[in-house]
Amino acid sequence: MHEMSLCEGIRTVIEDQARQHAFNGVKCVRVEIGRFSGVEKDALSFAFDVVMRGSVAEGATLEMIDLPGRAMCYDCIHEVEIENRLDPCPDCGGGKLMPVGGDEMRIKDLEVL
Amino acid sequence: MSQERLIQLETDILAKNDRYAAANRAILADREILTLNFVSSPGSGKTTLLCKTIEALGDQPLAVIEGDQQTANDADRIRATGAKAVQVNTGKGCHLDGHMVGHAMEHLKLANNSMLFIENVGNLVCPAGFDLGEDAKVAILSVTEGEDKPLKYPDMFTASRMALLNKVDLAPYCDVDLDLYEENLRRVNPSIEIIRVSARTGEGMDVWLQWLRDRLAQKAKPEAAE
Numbered sequence: 097m098h099e100m101s102l103c104e105g106i107r108t109v110i111e112d113q114a115r116q117h118a119f120n121g122v123k124c125v126r127v128e129i130g131r132f133s134g135v136e137k138d139a140l141s142f143a144f145d146v147v148m149r150g151s152v153a154e155g156a157t158l159e160m161i162d163l164p165g166r167a168m169c170y171d172c173i174h175e176v177e178i179e180n181r182l183d184p185c186p187d188c189g190g191g192k193l194m195p196v197g198g199d200e201m202r203i204k205d206l207e208v209l
Numbered sequence: 210m211s212q213e214r215l216i217q218l219e220t221d222i223l224a225k226n227d228r229y230a231a232a233n234r235a236i237l238a239d240r241e242i243l244t245l246n247f248v249s250s251p252g253s254g255k256t257t258l259l260c261k262t263i264e265a266l267g268d269q270p271l272a273v274i275e276g277d278q279q280t281a282n283d284a285d286r287i288r289a290t291g292a293k294a295v296q297v298n299t300g301k302g303c304h305l306d307g308h309m310v311g312h313a314m315e316h317l318k319l320a321n322n323s324m325l326f327i328e329n330v331g332n333l334v335c336p337a338g339f340d341l342g343e344d345a346k347v348a349i350l351s352v353t354e355g356e357d358k359p360l361k362y363p364d365m366f367t368a369s370r371m372a373l374l375n376k377v378d379l380a381p382y383c384d385v386d387l388d389l390y391e392e393n394l395r396r397v398n399p400s401i402e403i404i405r406v407s408a409r410t411g412e413g414m415d416v417w418l419q420w421l422r423d424r425l426a427q428k429a430k431p432e433a434a435e
């Protein structure tokens with residue numbers, strides 16, 4: 097996927113924050129990653145270290161929090177939680193599900209020094 | 210004594226892209242320009258289909274933004290039809306983003322109430338996450354790619370409003386089940402619209418052209434009250 101550009105997005109946000117809040121280092125960056133976001137977590141971790149080099153967040157740890165996948169079932173009209181994109185509806189067994197959540201890619205917070 | 214503190218953010222990682230996309234969308238809405246983002250794997254027939262569509266639309270004002278990692282080949286192919294086109298090379302990038310499209314729009318001198326077609330980089334994964342400011346994504350899936358592609362790469366088809374099932378002229382030669390293509394598309398996106406087309410023979414093109422004209426008509430803002 098485009099884990100490199102995601103990390104560049106993270107770096108931009110951190111640099112904006114560093115200007116606003118005047119901090120000199122970042123200890124930890126917590127991100128929330130939805131089940132259906134398509135993000136490859138190993139690749140994100142790797143890209144993170146590379147992209148943060150030379151920035152205020154160099155050496156920071158990246159903590160990833162999983163968010164569940166949610167979908168609307170077109171058969172029983174329930175909003176349900178599913179583990180995998182192609183899982184059947186846990187309520188009615190139906191197979192026509194439209195994702196309504198789980199594509200999140202958010203920076204939750206920064207631990208800064 | 211530690212000076213550690215926590216800064217709460219809850220910011221989308223792609224927030225910057227989303228801001229560029231929103232700015233593009235506002236301009237395109239104001240100028241009533243129907244904008245479609247064409248996504249697919251390489252070779253499904255995006256450029257061919259765009260050329261045929263442009264020819265069939267005749268004097269409809271339109272412009273094209275071509276995204277590829279390298280070469281200006283596709284923009285040249287589009288210009289050969291007489292349409293305005295600009296090529297964006299993404300280099301290592303695997304997708305177009307809102308910023309690139311905003312720049313390309315400035316180069317194109319778009320006409321009001323026209324159509325803007327954006328051919329994204331051939332890639333079934335990355336372009337799904339990057340909003341460009343379009344009205345809709347149109348996925349192209351050619352019948353030689355395999356019926357299971359929507360299941361293997363669901364995000365792109367979930368994000369698309371329309372799927373063009375292209376190269377149906379080849380169906381008799383490659384043991385494909387067109388109904389299964391449709392079934393799998395609807396499994397990952399129950400509300401997706403599907404048209405079977407052949408850019409080569411012109412099959413299905415009338416339905417596709419009508420869809421485009423209807424979308425353009427919907428794009429017109431209600432007349433301002435007097």
Ligand SMILES: Nc1nc2c(ncn2[C@@H]2O[C@H](COP(=O)(O)OP(=O)(O)O)[C@@H](O)[C@H]2O)c(=O)[nH]1
Binds near residue numbers: 407409
């Ligand atoms: N038989 C057949 N070939 C097609 C059709 N549409 C495109 N092609 C061929 O598929 C190849 C790739 O097309 P191109 O438009 O470059 O695909 P793109 O990479 O998605 O832009 C070319 O050789 C086209 O001539 C079609 O409907 N039928």
Ligand SMILES: [Mg+2]
Binds near residue numbers: 255257283
């Ligand atoms: Mg092309």
Ligand SMILES: [Zn+2]
Binds near residue numbers: 171173185187190
């Ligand atoms: Zn259900």
